[in-house]
Amino acid sequence: MKNIPISAMIGLFFTGLYFLMAIFAPLLAPYGMAEIVGDVWEPSSSQFLLGTDSIGRDLLSRMIYGGRTTIFIATAATILSFTLGSVLGFFAAVSGGWVDQVISRFVDLIMSIPSLIFALVVLSVMPTTVPILILLMGLLDSTRVYRLARAVAVDITVMDYVEAARLRGEKIGWIIFRETLPNALSPLVAEMGLRFIFAVLFVSTLSFLGLGVQPPQADWGGIVKENKEGINYGIQAALYPAYAIATLCISINLVADWILNRTTSLKGGRG
Amino acid sequence: MTEPLLKVRGLKIGATAYPPGERPVAIKIVHGVDFDLEAGKVLGLIGESGAGKSTIGLSAMAYGRGGVEITGGEVWVNGRDILKENLRSLRRLRGAEVTYVSQSAAASFNPAKKIMDQVTEAAIYQNKFSKSEAEERAVELFRKLGLPDPENIGNRYPHQVSGGQLQRCMTALALCPEPDLVVFDEPTTALDVTTQIDVLAAIKEAIAATALKPCISRMTSPWSHRSATTSWCCNKAKW
Amino acid sequence: MLMHPVLKLIAQRLALGLLLLFAASVLIFAGTSILPGDVAQSILGQSATPEALANMRRELGLNDPALTRYFAWLGGVLQGDLGTALTNGRDIAESLGGRLKNTLFLAFWAAAISVPLAIFLGLLAVRYKDRWPDKLISAVTLTTISIPEFMIGYVLIYWIAIKWRLFPSVAIINDSMSLGEKLNAIAIPVMVLTLVVLAHMMRMTRAAILNVMQSAYIETAELKGLGMLKIIRKHAFPNAIAPIVNVVMLNLAYLVVGVVVVEVVFAYPGMGQYLVDHVSKRDVPVVQASGLIFAAVYIGLNLVADIVSILANPRLRHPK
Numbered sequence: 001m002k003n004i005p006i007s008a009m010i011g012l013f014f015t016g017l018y019f020l021m022a023i024f025a026p027l028l029a030p031y032g033m034a035e036i037v038g039d040v041w042e043p044s045s046s047q048f049l050l051g052t053d054s055i056g057r058d059l060l061s062r063m064i065y066g067g068r069t070t071i072f073i074a075t076a077a078t079i080l081s082f083t084l085g086s087v088l089g090f091f092a093a094v095s096g097g098w099v100d101q102v103i104s105r106f107v108d109l110i111m112s113i114p115s116l117i118f119a120l121v122v123l124s125v126m127p128t129t130v131p132i133l134i135l136l137m138g139l140l141d142s143t144r145v146y147r148l149a150r151a152v153a154v155d156i157t158v159m160d161y162v163e164a165a166r167l168r169g170e171k172i173g174w175i176i177f178r179e180t181l182p183n184a185l186s187p188l189v190a191e192m193g194l195r196f197i198f199a200v201l202f203v204s205t206l207s208f209l210g211l212g213v214q215p216p217q218a219d220w221g222g223i224v225k226e227n228k229e230g231i232n233y234g235i236q237a238a239l240y241p242a243y244a245i246a247t248l249c250i251s252i253n254l255v256a257d258w259i260l261n262r263t264t265s266l267k268g269g270r271g
Numbered sequence: 272m273t274e275p276l277l278k279v280r281g282l283k284i285g286a287t288a289y290p291p292g293e294r295p296v297a298i299k300i301v302h303g304v305d306f307d308l309e310a311g312k313v314l315g316l317i318g319e320s321g322a323g324k325s326t327i328g329l330s331a332m333a334y335g336r337g338g339v340e341i342t343g344g345e346v347w348v349n350g351r352d353i354l355k356e357n358l359r360s361l362r363r364l365r366g367a368e369v370t371y372v373s374q375s376a377a378a379s380f381n382p383a384k385k386i387m388d389q390v391t392e393a394a395i396y397q398n399k400f401s402k403s404e405a406e407e408r409a410v411e412l413f414r415k416l417g418l419p420d421p422e423n424i425g426n427r428y429p430h431q432v433s434g435g436q437l438q439r440c441m442t443a444l445a446l447c448p449e450p451d452l453v454v455f456d457e458p459t460t461a462l463d464v465t466t467q468i469d470v471l472a473a474i475k476e477a478i479a480a481t482a483l484k485p486c487i488s489r490m491t492s493p494w495s496h497r498s499a500t501t502s503w504c505c506n507k508a509k510w
Numbered sequence: 511m512l513m514h515p516v517l518k519l520i521a522q523r524l525a526l527g528l529l530l531l532f533a534a535s536v537l538i539f540a541g542t543s544i545l546p547g548d549v550a551q552s553i554l555g556q557s558a559t560p561e562a563l564a565n566m567r568r569e570l571g572l573n574d575p576a577l578t579r580y581f582a583w584l585g586g587v588l589q590g591d592l593g594t595a596l597t598n599g600r601d602i603a604e605s606l607g608g609r610l611k612n613t614l615f616l617a618f619w620a621a622a623i624s625v626p627l628a629i630f631l632g633l634l635a636v637r638y639k640d641r642w643p644d645k646l647i648s649a650v651t652l653t654t655i656s657i658p659e660f661m662i663g664y665v666l667i668y669w670i671a672i673k674w675r676l677f678p679s680v681a682i683i684n685d686s687m688s689l690g691e692k693l694n695a696i697a698i699p700v701m702v703l704t705l706v707v708l709a710h711m712m713r714m715t716r717a718a719i720l721n722v723m724q725s726a727y728i729e730t731a732e733l734k735g736l737g738m739l740k741i742i743r744k745h746a747f748p749n750a751i752a753p754i755v756n757v758v759m760l761n762l763a764y765l766v767v768g769v770v771v772v773e774v775v776f777a778y779p780g781m782g783q784y785l786v787d788h789v790s791k792r793d794v795p796v797v798q799a800s801g802l803i804f805a806a807v808y809i810g811l812n813l814v815a816d817i818v819s820i821l822a823n824p825r826l827r828h829p830k
Binding site: 110114116120122211221224231232236238242245246248253 | 775792
């Protein structure tokens with residue numbers, strides 16, 4: 001533990017804090033998520049720590065529940081994009097040949113359209129429900145994981161020990177899980193942090209545009225949308241999610257940086 | 272006896288290492304080295320990889336590569352302790368009195384500029400020769416180093432000539448300003464064995480032909496085969 | 511006659527770009543047509559009667575096979591006919607024209623400010639590498655890439671427009687305004703976009719310059735006794751220009767996407783707001799048309815980045 005630099009400690013602490021808040025939201029939130037408990041945009045007080053929102057719900061409770069929704073969707077999308085992207089990436093790298101070509105060119109194509117634009121196009125005909133959001137974000141983002149995973153795996157598959165496994169006549173699955181994966185893990189874990197951040201930003205943006213999580217369900221992007229009018233009267237309600245997202249994303253960045261540095265300096269030899 | 276061209280006394284060189292997750296620590300690379308080099312002689316430095324051969328060689332130009340720092344001692348070139356000089360007068364020393372041949376010519380040539388411009392740059396910049404004199408000199412050096420088409424090879428870009436040719440161009444680059452001392456940093460490491468012999472022979476010939484005074488050259492271990500090339504072209508080996 | 515290899519490469523890239531654009535149009539069309547969602551159902555809602563749905567489907571030509579519909583659409587697009595909007599029956603190309611101009615106006619000013627600033631800050635960070643200016647710039651950029659565009663927008667609105675009253679909080683422009691008035695109106699959105707791309711651009715510029723400055727040929731130049739400025743001008747710059755232009759182009763492509771959200775925040779009458787509006791109204795022809803234009807701009811800028819790196823590579827320019 002004492003080898004962890006301070007920045008990574010801070011990052012781990014806040015990341016852990018947010019995830020705990022997401023998990024124990026119903027225990028922590030002072031009021032219900034959609035419960036109207038006060039006047040419109042009450043200032044912060046001992047009763048409502050962050051004040052109330054545009055229709056008189058407790059903002060702190062909505063922030064806690066909103067964090068839960070945002071983090072849940074982002075986590076699920078990250079898991080999906082990761083599983084799909086790395087499995088396809090490793091598969092393509094180990095198979096090589098036309099399988100690799102077909103998957104890689106298709107991924108190139110998807111990446112040639114900006115994710116947000118593609119998501120908007122698809123959401124114009126699909127209902128905006130949480131499973132569809134997760135599926136859409138996970139699929140779009142898996143392209144980036146695919147590229148990394150494939151690059152890492154191609155690097156590794158030309159190494160001697162993989163060649164040795166091939167010559168021993170091992171199956172592709174064995175090569176992926178026993179030979180390639182353990183060595184590809186650290187860059188992939190660091191990338192996972194970045195993908196998670198991207199997913200948080202993405203789902204918040206969609207919700208803000210009214211195309212993500214639908215009310216009365218709370219999420220951080222949606223809270224901005226609900227309270228944006230308040231800004232004109234100098235009410236900060238819409239800014240709290242910005243602070244929350246910024247601290248969460250910076251924390252994860254710090255952790256990802258540390259993981260990456262740690263592994264690269266292990267490789268670095270002389271330091 | 273006259274004052275040697277290069278006199279090194281108690282040279283200490285250190286660097287800062289950054290172990291992951293710990294405080295930076297100062298490490299010592301060279302712990303007090305003494306040697307002399309008289310004008311007209313060749314001195315070879317031999318040692319394992321990482322022993323500090325390149326570092327000592329570059330100290331003749333008072334240059335520390337990537338975080339390496341000269342922490343103590345004296346380096347006398349032409350009767351001046353260059354470690355006491357400021358950057359401005361060091362710039363007049365580098366590229367004029369002392370020049371350098373690196374181990375990887377491929378990386379040491381700027382890919383975006385023609386070979387001739389790079390070979391003559393130091394000589395012109397240091398006011399040793401005019402542009403036309405320097406170019407004439409370069410062509411002469413290309414010829415002595417056995418490069419094909421010496422008149423025109425300078426108009427090519429570095430990627431347009433082979434590795435062995437580029438390493439000879441690097442030697443021409445170092446010899447062009449007519450320096451007093453040339454530091455050869457494993458000038459043949461990156462080449463295959465037959466090319467190595469050619470390049471070494473060419474370098475030796477060019478040195479003799481241009482009446483170049485001395486040089487330091489560094490060869491790596493494994494000694495078994497490299498020390499052969501070392502003893503072959505050095506009057507004096509040091510280890 | 512033999513073509514110069516660079517021309518050949520560029521011609522290849524252009525052809526590839528066109529192919530990619532064509533494939534993107536297929537993807538955009540497929541995204542709205544083949545997915546299980548039904549446009550007619552989406553427009554009319556769950557309570558629609560079966561007859562109304564059938565009428566709507568006929569009207570939209572949904573009964574034709576997808577391939578027929580795609581080629582009809584593509585043929586129209588190639589002739590500049592983007593179709594008519596479902597919601598108001600207006601010609602899409604006509605509505606898009608003015609909005610595209612506004613979007614480009616906003617993106618242009620954001621680029622005009624962010625590009626020089628990013629390169630300057632990148633150089634500064636390299637000059638003071640690992641000292642406090644570098645660390646400060648890194649910390650600030652880390653913050654700006656950790657907040658979504660729209661939130662940066664509201665934070666700036668809160669402080670600059672509401673608390674300090676320096677610039678307006680909505681960016682409404684029209685043709686009768688003078689350039690000065692327009693610039694005043696888009697001041698905050700330009701700041702937001704600048705902050706959004708600045709971080710990436712600056713970090714990538716820093717990395718590109720550092721990469722060049724750590725090359726062995728820079729050491730060679732130093733060992734020739736050249737001064738720092740001369741080294742940068744004669745040795746570093748010719749090699750750094752290509753990666754920097756590349757960085758700029760990639761970020762301009764990113765900027766085009768950032769515009770979508772920023773326009774919504776500031777109620778700016780551009781393409782992005784038009785697109786988002788019609789996504790919620792499920793007006794598929796408008797979404798397809800604007801999606802295609804965004805994709806085209808994005809692919810185009812990436813193509814320019816590609817071509818610049820080909821042109822700047824001495825190995826390709828001066829073949830053996």
